[in-house]
Every structure is written in structure tokens, then in C-alpha cells.
Amino acid sequence: MPAVGAAHGRRRLVALALAVVLLGVAWFLNGVFQPFAGDGKGEGTVAVEIPKGADVGEIGDLLAARQVVDSARVFGWRAGWSGKSDDFKAGRYKLAEGMSYGSVIDQLAEGPNAGVTSVTVIEGRSRAEISAQVAEIGLEGDYMAASKQSDSLNPRRYGAPKGTGSLEGFLFPATYELTDDPSAEALVDQQLAAFKNNLDDVEMRYARDKNLTIFDVVTIASLIEREVSVPRERKLVAAVIYNRLKQGIPLGIDATTRFETGNWTEPLTNAVLQKDTPYNTRTNTGLPPGPIGNPGLASLKAAARPAGAGYLYYVANPCKPGTHSFSTTQAEFEQDVARYNRAREAAGGKQPSGC
Numbered sequence: 001m002p003a004v005g006a007a008h009g010r011r012r013l014v015a016l017a018l019a020v021v022l023l024g025v026a027w028f029l030n031g032v033f034q035p036f037a038g039d040g041k042g043e044g045t046v047a048v049e050i051p052k053g054a055d056v057g058e059i060g061d062l063l064a065a066r067q068v069v070d071s072a073r074v075f076g077w078r079a080g081w082s083g084k085s086d087d088f089k090a091g092r093y094k095l096a097e098g099m100s101y102g103s104v105i106d107q108l109a110e111g112p113n114a115g116v117t118s119v120t121v122i123e124g125r126s127r128a129e130i131s132a133q134v135a136e137i138g139l140e141g142d143y144m145a146a147s148k149q150s151d152s153l154n155p156r157r158y159g160a161p162k163g164t165g166s167l168e169g170f171l172f173p174a175t176y177e178l179t180d181d182p183s184a185e186a187l188v189d190q191q192l193a194a195f196k197n198n199l200d201d202v203e204m205r206y207a208r209d210k211n212l213t214i215f216d217v218v219t220i221a222s223l224i225e226r227e228v229s230v231p232r233e234r235k236l237v238a239a240v241i242y243n244r245l246k247q248g249i250p251l252g253i254d255a256t257t258r259f260e261t262g263n264w265t266e267p268l269t270n271a272v273l274q275k276d277t278p279y280n281t282r283t284n285t286g287l288p289p290g291p292i293g294n295p296g297l298a299s300l301k302a303a304a305r306p307a308g309a310g311y312l313y314y315v316a317n318p319c320k321p322g323t324h325s326f327s328t329t330q331a332e333f334e335q336d337v338a339r340y341n342r343a344r345e346a347a348g349g350k351q352p353s354g355c
């Protein structure tokens with residue numbers, strides 16, 4: 001009886017060991033071949049440059065570091081078994097986080113798929129807003145860091161005060177095609193070059209006669225971008241800004257506070273609007289410390305040569321949404337404000353859509 005019990009115990013141990021081995025094999029095969037990985041396409045966008053001459057191990061390390069695959073070692077095994085590793089091609093790829101090994105291998109064998117990356121920067125957007133756009137597109141690098149300073153453009157040469165902390169205002173808005181190097185730094189380089197080229201089309205004589213620097217004009221243009229929806233009003237808003245600067249009247253443009261607080265969408269509280277901060281143009285006279293966004297050519301031209309009008313005030317025109325009512329006196333302005341408030345009240349507290 002003891003011999004029979006011992007044999008039975010050995011069979012149980014063998015069976016248990018076999019089960020452990022089978023589980024290990026199943027775990028290994030699942031990790032390598034990923035039968036439950038769905039379509040294997042992963043999430044998001046990851047730009048990856050496969051260098052010329054890189055071997056499978058180096059490619060695996062690069063992909064794992066960018067979180068495209070879970071394991072560089074497993075990727076190497078899978079690539080070797082696939083028979084496609086000799087077909088891997090150098091170049092720039094658009095991949096994703098958490099892709100299956102099979103999907104990555106197929107793409108590397110097919111060849112680079114990044115092509116041309118098109119980036120459209122809208123007039124007036126701030127560095128932070130452009131940075132969010134760049135991150136969503138999946139460009140390599142940190143746009144905020146890349147747009148902090150550059151050897152190709154020094155804001156102080158355009159009249160910026162010492163201590164100006166970024167290239168805000170000089171990141172020209174346009175559509176850019178990034179080919180060889182679709183990175184945040186490459187985008188910034190193109191934007192700065194475009195700013196220089198477009199600045200040549202801006203006549204600065206009038207602004208200089210008013211003791212304004214190019215940096216001041218860029219700052220005014222950034223304000224115009226946030227205030228104007230209708231192109232023909234650019235020079236009128238510029239006139240209001242010039243007139244207020246001349247008379248020492250606070251500009252009262254709340255977009256400067258929105259820039260400072262990073263709040264472009266939610267209502268500004270009275271406490272925020274009354275807080276004495278550098279960018280609060282309700283509590284301070286003169287221009288804010290610098291641009292609150294990156295203006296286009298039309299706004300730069302308007303900021304350099306405003307309309308010859310004596311306006312000091314403007315408020316949204318409820319009868320023509322998107323436009324403003326301009327006035328020269330406080331009394332006229334108050335009448336325009338009262339008209340707007342009546343229309344807003346009639347619209348149930350919402351933006352009026354017409355009279």
C-alpha cells in the first residue's frame with residue numbers, strides 16, 4: 001500500500017509540473033503572438049524614426065522606449081519568427097502606443113508611413129493652445145520648450161524688454177508642411193522664418209512715429225486677433241487701442257486676463273477682473289507685458305497703421321452678431337451697452353442672434 005500511495009503521489013507531482021509547464025508555454029505564446037490583442041492598432045499617435053542600419057534589437061529597444069510595444073526582447077523573438085525582419089525599412093513612421101507585435105512588424109516591413117505632416121496654426125492662438133494642437137497631432141518634442149527661445153530670433157531685437165520669457169507673438173500662424181523632420185522644433189523654426197518674411201510686408205513708419213516698437217505692434221496685433229471676427233474691424237479696434245494709449249485710458253480688453261489665467265472659454269469672475277496683475281488691462285494702463293497670442297499678417301498691418309478714427313469704445317453689436325458698435329464718448333458707449341443688454345435679456349441671457 002505505501003508503494004502504491006507513493007506512485008500516486010509521483011503521478012500527481014508530474015501532472016502538476018506538466019500543468020505549470022503548459023501554463024508557462026501558454027503565457028509565453030500569448031505574450032508573443034497576442035491572440036487577444038484585437039486589431040492591434042493601439043492608441044494615439046507616436047512618431048518614430050527608425051535609423052538606417054539599426055538591427056532588430058535596436059529597433060525593439062526604440063519601440064519599447066516609446067511604448068509602441070511592451071517588450072523589446074519579445075519583439076525581437078516575434079520579428080525573427082515572422083521572417084520579415086530583413087525587410088524592415090528605415091524612415092519615419094506614425095505608430096501608436098500598445099500596438100501588437102504583428103502590426104508593428106507588418107508596418108516596418110511595408111515601409112515608412114509618416115509622409116508629410118500638415119499643421120495649420122490659426123491666427124491669434126497662444127503658445128499653449130498651439131502646444132495642445134501639436135500634442136494631439138503627435139509631433140515629436142515639447143512645443144512649449146521649443147518656442148521658449150531660439151537662436152534664429154531674439155525678441156529683444158524687435159523691442160521686447162529684457163526678461164521676455166518666450167517667443168509668444170512671433171510664431172506666425174499658417175499651414176506648414178513638415179516632411180523630413182515633423183517635430184515641434186521644426187514647426188517653430190518654420191513659424192519664426194515665416195514671421196520674418198511676413199514682417200517685410202508691414203509698414204512700421206506710423207507706429208514708429210507714435211514711439212511704438214515692433215514688439216508693441218505685435219502685442220497690439222495679438223489683441224486685435226482676439227477681439228475681431230470681421231476683417232474690416234481690425235483697423236477700427238487698432239484705432240481704439242491707439243487712442244486709449246495716447247490718452248492714458250486702460251484698454252479694458254479682457255482677453256489679456258484670459259491669456260494670463262489660461263481661461264479662454266469660461267466666464268471671468270469679478271474677483272479675477274479686479275485683481276491687479278500684469279496682464280489685467282482693466283487695472284493697468286498701457287499695453288500688457290507682451291503678446292497674448294500669435295497674430296497673422298492682416299492684424300499686424302492693422303496694428304501698424306490703424307484707421308484714422310477717434311473711437312475710444314466698442315461693444316458687441318446685437319443686431320449684427322460678430323460685429324461691434326464703435327463710439328467716441330462715454331454716453332454713446334453706455335447707450336450701445338444698454339442696447340446690447342436689452343437684446344441679451346430678450347434672448348434669455350444668451351448671446352443675441354440679431355435684432
